[in-house]
Amino acid sequence: MHNYISKFYKTFTMIALMAFLSCCQDATNNDITKSSNDINQYKHLTLSNGLKVVLVNYPETEKAAAVLTVGVGSFDDPKSRAGLAHYLEHMLFLGTEKYPKPDEYHEFMSKHGGHDNAFTASENTTYLFDINADQLEEGLDRFAQFFISPLFTEEYVERERNAVDSEYKMHMKNDGMRIYHGIKQIINPQHPMAAFSVGNLETLHNQNNSLRKEVKRFYDDKYDASKMYLAIVGPQNLEILQSYAENMFSGIQTKCPCTTIDGVFPEILTKDEIKKNINIKSLNDAKSLSMIFKIPNQVADYKDNPAKYVEYILGTSTPGSLYTKLKDKNYISGLSIGINNIGKTDALFEIEFTLTDQGFTHKSMIMQDTFDYIDWVKKHGVQKWLFEQQKKVEIRSFKFSERVQPLSLATNLSTLLREYPAKDLLTVYFLQPESQFPENKIKSLLDTFTPNNLVILNVDSEVDVNKKEKYFGTEYKIDDIDINLFTTLNSKRTTDWMLPKENIFLPENFDIVTSNEKEKLPILVSADNDIKIWKLNLERFNNPRTELILSLKTPLVSDSAEYFIMAGLFTLMINDNLTEYATILGDAGISIGNDTTRTGLTINISAYRDNIDRALSLSLMKFMKSDLSMERFASIKTILVDSLNNYKNAKSFQMAISEHDSLLIKGNFSNTELLTAINNVDYNKFVKYTSILRSSVVDVTALIEGNINEQNTQLIEQLIAKYIRINKQLNIPKIKNVSIPEKTMYWEVHPTDKDSNVLISYYPIDKSDYITKAKLMLLGNVISTPFFDELRTTQQVGYVVAARADSSYKQLGVQFIIQSPNYKQRDLLHRVDKFISDEYDQIKTLPERELEEHKSSIYDNLLDKPKDISSSLGQHWNILSKEDTDFDRNEKIAELVMKISKDELLEFYKEVLITNDKHLLIVNDTHDLIGIDKIESIRGLN
Template identity: 35%
Template sequence: MQKTDIIQSQNDSRQYQAFTLDNGLKVLIISDPETKKAAASLDVFVGSASDPEDRDGLAHFLEHMLFLGTEKYPDADEYQTFIAQHGGSRNAFTAREHTNYFFDIENASLELALDRFSQFFTAPLFNAEFVEREKNAVNSEYLGKIKTENRRYYAGIQQAFNPQSPYAKFSVGSLETLADRDNDPVRNDLLQFYKTHYSANLMTLVVLANEPLPVLKKWVTDKFSAIPNHYAEKKVFTEPLLTEAQMAQQIDIKSLQEKRELSLIFPLPATQSYYLAKPSAYFQSLLGHEGEGSILALLKEKGWADELSASVGFSDNAQESSLHLGINLTHAGLQHTHEIIDIVFQYIRLLQHYDIQEWIFQEQKQMAMLQFRYQEQHDASSTVTMLARNLQYYAPQDVLRGPYIIEQYKPELIKQLLNQLRPDRVLIALNTQNIATDKTEKNYLVDYRITPIKPELIETWSQSPINPALALPTANPFIPDELTLKTTQTDSAHPELIKQNPGLDLWHQLDTSFNVPRSNLYIELQSPIANKTPRNSLLTSLLTGIVNKQLNSYAYPARLAGLNYSIYATERGMGVALSGYDQKQSVLLEQIIDAIKAPEITEKRFHILKARYQQKLTNAQKQQPFQQVLAELKRTLVERRWTNEQKLNALSSLTRQDLTLFAKDFLKQLHVTLLLQGNSTVIEAENIASMLDQQLALQADAPQVPAAGVIHLQEKSLNARRLTIDNHDAALALYFQAADKSPQSQAEAQLLGRIISSAFFADLRTRQQLGYNLGVAALPIKDIPGIIFILQSPVISAPEIEDRYHTFIDTYLQELQAISEQDLESYKAGLITRLLEKDKSLQTRSYRNWLEIDRGNDDFDTKERIAEAVSKIDKNRLIAVYTDWLIENPRQLRSYALGNQFINDDFPDPKLIIDIDAFKREHNKL
């Protein structure tokens, strides 16, 4: 075995060890005595790009199949039940060149979980019965997302790729691509793919737990050394994303939702091996810049675009890379796409004409160093998943710092890549609703048209004069140079209310326990008019949009320097959140408050925002059915939560003058609540509070706005909301509300949700194959506990879905009655572990505390109260709650959509369909 010294952040106290097993499996083990959760991830360096030519979706199908029984653990539900029983979660995903399997679990159960997990890669059954069933699950996943915009866009743009490129393949799979054929059953292809590619030398494994490294190493060695090494070779993809024949083309894609998205895709040479230099980061940062002199700033000035991003494109492997520029157009911008593209190429030529600026590189290097030096932990599952992929790309000693590090200055390489960004090497994509097309893609039925870019356009884009408004950014004033951790004489376990007057509540905690010079500041500006009506709710959202747009050019450098901010509408008013290095926070905050006090509501800006908000509301009605029925259920149960229809009706008549008047009225009766937590002193907190008090002219008689209440459902009641959704599938969410919001009821709902979930999945998904998007879980609406059953199905109607729920509920009662005390204690212990898991970052802790302040819990101990209540639940109580909530005295709300193929198959009780406004008026609130 080989072992390596790993470079880690000074802020990282975990212990790491990397080594390679005799079978070629690369391993990273992590010992963290503080973690409440263990986790593991195994990454196989093969994905859908390696699907056989006639078996699209095979890698994805194989990912599904591995969960369904092994020689040692033949029960198809064994793995997921064990994980759920012990407070864990599990999942997997298939990408173009990776298939990743991961889970988290309570520490005490890790060894047994690893034993089950390792069997996937040594002795899976590929049971013929489940092969047939799981095809339907893959097909349901495909059909369920057939109208999802990102899937449709990708399927469309693939038609402009080199058809021989692995990135041009249909990757999900369907009943057609996975069908048994004469002398070619799909199970044989599965077995062959598994044997060919699931070789230990193409795998990486990361395990994190509170155990010492020697213990983890022994477990890994004992359980994973049996994975066979077939000495498989990583597939090399020699066919490029775009050949010369695919460059200098435009593809127009017809969207279902209202979209106006313009993309520029450039193929580039491979850059993976230059991760210490990250040459593409130089021009990605400049092209995606949003400050003064940037592409976006000029496009905004012209009223043609309101968002721009620059990122790694569709291909990024050892053979090639690419660059993707995405621009969100306004209605006006849609009429000026050629001029917009011209401006992009003007800026690119500006960069090409300049020498590479070392000071820009040094800024990027400094921020990357700070990001790594002061990184905060992610949760266990995210950590292992990310690192398992990193282990495939970086030298073992760089597995932690690889994504961050920028230390080698290679101006000649940057210049070489930059010179590839030419009009004759671009693929342009325009994704919008009303556009002429002449072909239809076969899997997602996307209409598209491909046309060559005219030579005269290429000439114009190559030679047009550079607009004087375009310029390189100036030095970033927000990069911190004061990174000292502050101290205090008194340590508090949670934030304290250090100032309270009729207009303002100030909470503060100096918290440097994560050893980062950062602070999080949350501010809520409560206004009694903010959410009083659908119209006011819209005006509040538009006001936050205006403020965000107004600040963007000024504040974008702050984001680059690790100081993030957001301004957003809340149910009580407007929220402002700042997070990051504390040194320059007050400077940014003063600019934010100035913008709120004096918003620049120009006619152009107002109409762009109004159109964007209309687009957002309209598109929300075209999301997947399960998403819509769930959102509607939540809206129905909460006071002052307006429907999309209500907002759309109010939006059409709004004018710039309406918003101007509203912005002034919004400021008149503000009550401010704020929390400052992190590397900030009491004096700094008080200074911020005084600034807000003075700048916003807070009034002593300003009322606090109460939180919106939750509708109280009556015992033995059933209410319904029916949505009309243009989709093939039926979808139904059935919600059971608890009688109160006590910690006991919250504990009971969470425990029941965890216990039921695996059996529900195994029955309706694995055995009955009713759909891909389904589940049962505890669903608190605000603090009111409840349990939700949800399913989107391509095979049965909404009434039949509900019948299956009730059949399951009645049948499962016997299983619950038969649960052993040992299994019940395992579920309880696992849930308690999850509840009491320590905050991984200052951001996580501050946000949790902010929610506690919002719910009025000065003790900041909601999780602890629920965990204590979980510990007191016995079997008799659990059965009594299950029977009462779900069978004998249910408080039910049904939210559903019939689906196009079941349009005539509705429930026979139309009187249950509620009018949401009348419903909220008539019912009491909890």
């Protein structure tokens, strides 16, 4: 399920943002509405230059973050300069008057445990970073200079132009980007959404050295303090955070009164674009049908949110719904709905169906059923009791919403502040007690869903096309909707539709249970040796939610590629069985997912303490008694085959990383092996396998964290014992790493992207003790920024450049990654080798103060406590899944990091990167490596 327009028009919001504040208007000082469980303190203000600010005192964190959103995006590109807003985003990172070195900002952030990034969206550009909290003031000072005194240094103009072009080329085979640019062909050509927005060498040409002047003029004209929205999040109190904002960001210029009105564009779909059918040819094997309607902009109604009700009623998976009827006919495997507010006046409402092979031949029936259901909803589905039920669900969800990381919180606040009143920033996505049933607005919105207001989007790898889009080569075809189809869609039929019924999963008890002991780490609480249950009461979060991961180990997964693929089919069918419960589970605050691992199957559940037993019972029942119909098997097998076939279209560096990780684990299967295996699996073989699989579980391990006590864990243990029978005749599967010989070896990947080369140069480490992990973390932290700055910023070898400490299960190593459109593997390898040699000398002269900063950065990151139940569970499961129970290892490694001397680091560097005879290369073309000593295929090691 893609919602192509949603994916690339929106940034972080599910509905677009409301532009109603004048650029010179002062924000009021109303309190920001927050959950009673939220321990953060909030403040919003407007600086003297008009810049709007939200401050968050975020207790109990080692991290701080800042995000600044500018109300300028790709829609503001001059017609003759597609991609200029994106190019400007790149240029701001390359030095300011106060901090002129182009790599200084990134180096400072990296050295202090931080990350920095930016993204250009349609109507805004967002700049962001996080950092160790004690360095927030210094980080903000560097950050603010982007918007006060950027240099736009002449020597970097051409270089960053190439960087944008490399980014553009990297996305050339990205199906999402290609399809989005196909959709642009149906948009009103006078609307900025119809334009190319990424930028490349052609649109960002530098004839007569004009580019620097134009990007600087664009910055001077558009980047105004009154169009900027800043969020700062940290453990500092609000007074200190306010002083940071005032002292560092008041120097940004303002140009009020405003000379332009933001968000006012031509109509996105005129009568010339409505009632059209557009076919878009995808690279991936995928079949989807979207029904797109132009509707009025919805953001002004965010408090009562009629669009949310319509999304819910059209997308519900309860019996008698549109989804259930179409799935029962085996027409669809998925349904998603997206609303995209664009500018001030327009929005697009998209209903997207993921089609089965059978559904592909019945698209007119799907659309006819959809209109029939919409007509029924107009008459019977607009119900106050259903709205009130949803309001109750959302009030509960808001009350018990978990904390998010500082950077995520800052990003949401900054992007929302541009469009919503500050007091509502945290409640935008939730109905509140004061929300009123918007019956008339719901009906008015439903009235826009007619064949006379329809655009049909068909996406398929074999669809009929006759044109090619200029920048991404997307093949497409646009026609009027066929008159016979139009007549069919306007005809009336009767189907037995139904509204959602009573929800048996809704929680009622939200009490917070206390633990007899103040648990800090998971403890083993089960008495059964065959069922090991670990529990951690997270009373400190004061949240009634509970999360569970259940591992069912069996050798009938990794013993052969055929077993592995059938286990994957089985988990997909269980998840498919659960889709009929998706709506009622979601309303009850429950999510369930089943996955296949190298050692068996896992069940992941997030719920409340009051209903996690019901969720687990449903999951285990589906594991033992899933509906394995031949029809659904055929559809899901097709989905999996398509997914395996689509692997060839992955980005080169992503494919290389995937292959690299797979090579280091024994028992992994290549994509080719899995494709061969799935073609040998028929329905009868699959059903027989699942029967055996259910009785081949040899070990059960569960980790439960959150609002949990001993009675809950006992009930969970009883449920597991009720459904799962342990087979003691089989051996417990073990994960083992590949032993890499003392030589240089290669593995070749075969992406369809022939316009760039990829290289991973990997140096494995034999040991995995804590001191080795500590040294590896420090080494990775020291070299990552210099490698990026030298090869990406200075040498411009490509857009994807990274050096990192790597861990694949228990195999440690150092990984250098490059994807380049301009250089061959041999040249890339020489550049990596030269960096390794030069960096050794650089570390020799590294001041002790800087080394201590690197060490402190790692120390703070390792000791930063999880902010929510999910993060805590993930951190501990990462340890437990590796057959380890040392849950406080981060603290131990952190202490070891602080004790590493420069001499010890240099000795480790030399041992791993200079004298190490073990060396693995992942490349996409081995011909270029002829002549390099000791190159031989790694094939067969697994």
